[in-house]
Amino acid sequence: MFQSGKSTPYHWLSLLALISVSPATFAHDLEIHGSNTIGATLAPMLVTGYLEQKTAGAVQLQQTDAANEHLLTTTDRDNPVQILVAAHGSSTGFRALASGQAQIWASSRPARTTEIEQLRPTADLTTLESEHVIAIDGLAILVHPDNPVNAMSLETLGRVFSGQINNWAQLGGPNRPITLYARDDRSGTWDTFKSLVLGKTYTLDNSAARYESNDQLSDDVASDPGGIGFSGLASVRNSKLLAISDGNAPALKPDQLTVASEDYPLSRRLFMYTLGQRAPVQARELIDFTLSSSGQALVAQSGFVSQAPVAVKPQFDSSVPESFRKLTSQYQRLTVNFRFTEGRTKLDNKARRDLLRVRDYLSQEQRRPDDLLLIGFADTQAHELRAQMISELRALSVRKALGAVGVAQVAYTGYGHYMPVGGRGSQRNGRVEVWIKSR
Structure with a gap:
């Protein structure tokens, strides 16, 4: 029995956190939380490949009642196996890993210093045992297929997304207002764009439409003659890619060589983070599969760039x-x-x-x-x-x-x-x- 006046607010918050996390912790055999870039297609493909290799059985993929969440199920020696992939943004994945809800954090950005320090008593996220680069992605700058503009510098891109340049005529295109499309604040894709393009010089213009989904953003840009947006390379779909330059270096489009070598200015690494030796066996097995030749073949099949x-x-x-x-x-x-x-x-x-x-x-x-x-x-x-x-x-x-x-x-x-x-x-x-x- 709890007695009135005997428990501090901290104790109550700790109890509430335990109550809220515990059901999710035991709801599935493994949970992967984080980046939509990884979780929309790549993570389900990797989990499917891993389970098929491990169990030699059929794997069922179904969407849960929550948006951007998938449940993968199979049986292993007549025992049911369930793995949840929840793709709500890289920052949500860190919180899920830190709370114990997730065993794998999928992130389309490297762990921040504050996140590393927060988990240091449990695991060192900077070590080879905890930080796993699973694929290379090129942050794709997207415009309408009929847009005549083909290349842009990082500086110009920052001025466009901050609203300082607001008409395509200023860039050699038609006299048409520029419409901005951007990922939401929980996204690692947004974090990468903010770091590499906006930096400390520019702020995203308030007119930008914000998206949780890469694919939906790309589809909307492809249908808007004035649109420009950014997404992961696997979500180009029907949009047109721009070549991007940094400083005096030549403008490059993202392709297998420029992205895999990270020469493309908006190349980025896609990560899975675990708690090192504290990670459960199934999480370590999935990471090993992902980094294997079989896993990297699925990376390439998904539209990202393999590390092979x-x-x-x-x-x-x-x-x-x-x-x-x-x-x-x-x-x-x-x-x-x-x-x-x-x-x-x-x-x-x-x-x-x-x-x-x-x-x-x-x-x-x-x-x-x-x-x-x-x-x-x-x-x-x-x-x-x-x-x-x-x-x-x-x-x-x-x-x-x-x-x-x-x-x-x-x-x-x-x-x-x-x-x-x-x-x-x-x-x-x-x-x-x-x-x-x-x-």
């Missing part, structure tokens, strides 16, 4: 120096870039897994380590010699890391601060590209 390396012959534009054309003339480029943590001295979690993907690619394609060439790049430096040194050291660090996983003595070089893929100061400029000899 593919050899591509890039189409160079006029900005590419003749020396670089000669350097790579006998090579194709793999759709993977090695990038570094914020301090730029250590390979990040995705890069650590990419080491194994490159190793596996060589084995599957029956290629040798000496078929590879690593080319390092640096951000703009005051002195060319310093940039050259940094770019070579980056390539050397990847060479050593590949050696540690059994890919020894790979050729490497640096290309200094030339051929940037972003504006000055962009972390994307500091990268190591992977090239392989053409057959």
Whole structure:
């Protein structure tokens, strides 16, 4: 019995939180909460593939009474299995993971510092055991199919969505008002757009229509001659894609190479977060399946970009120096870039897994380590010699890391601060590209 005056408000709130979370915690075998970008199509496909592989049985997919929620069911040794995918935005997924309601947080943005600190007593979301990059997405900038505008800079895009540019005639298009379409505040897609496009300089204009669904936003842009919006790459549908430039770098459209390598200015990683070793076995199994070749094949099938390396012959534009054309003339480029943590001295979690993907690619394609060439790049430096040194050291660090996983003595070089893929100061400029000899 609770006695009047004996319980503080904190105790009551804790009790209410426990009561509200407990039923959901035990309602399903596994719950995935978060990003609509991931949860609308990709997560159900991954769960279906995982369950089919695990149980060899048929998997039923049904929508629950709540919008943007799906329940996947099957049987395993005559025992029913239920996995819920709730796609209400990346921030909702963090709250569900923190409360114990979800075992997997699907996020279309990296975990924030405040979120990492909040969960640190339970798990470190920055570790390889907790942070899982499941796919690469390109934030697609969408317009009506008949819109004659083909490219836009990040700065211009910010001015458009802040309302400073409000007619297509200002951009070389028809004399027609610009209509804005944006994802809602709970969306990781919105968080990415706000960070990469609006930043601290611009604020989204109040006239923008807001959406929980990528697909619905894209469909509405495609039917509005004055419309412009943004969505995940898998939701382009009938809209037209714009090429986007950052600083002095050339404008790029999102495609398999530009997105997988994260050269496209609005590339982003899609994540699943778990509580490391505290995650239940089924959650860890689903993550392992997602990162496997079978899971990454489903990523590609869903419309996102798989992390499995593919050899591509890039189409160079006029900005590419003749020396670089000669350097790579006998090579194709793999759709993977090695990038570094914020301090730029250590390979990040995705890069650590990419080491194994490159190793596996060589084995599957029956290629040798000496078929590879690593080319390092640096951000703009005051002195060319310093940039050259940094770019070579980056390539050397990847060479050593590949050696540690059994890919020894790979050729490497640096290309200094030339051929940037972003504006000055962009972390994307500091990268190591992977090239392989053409057959």
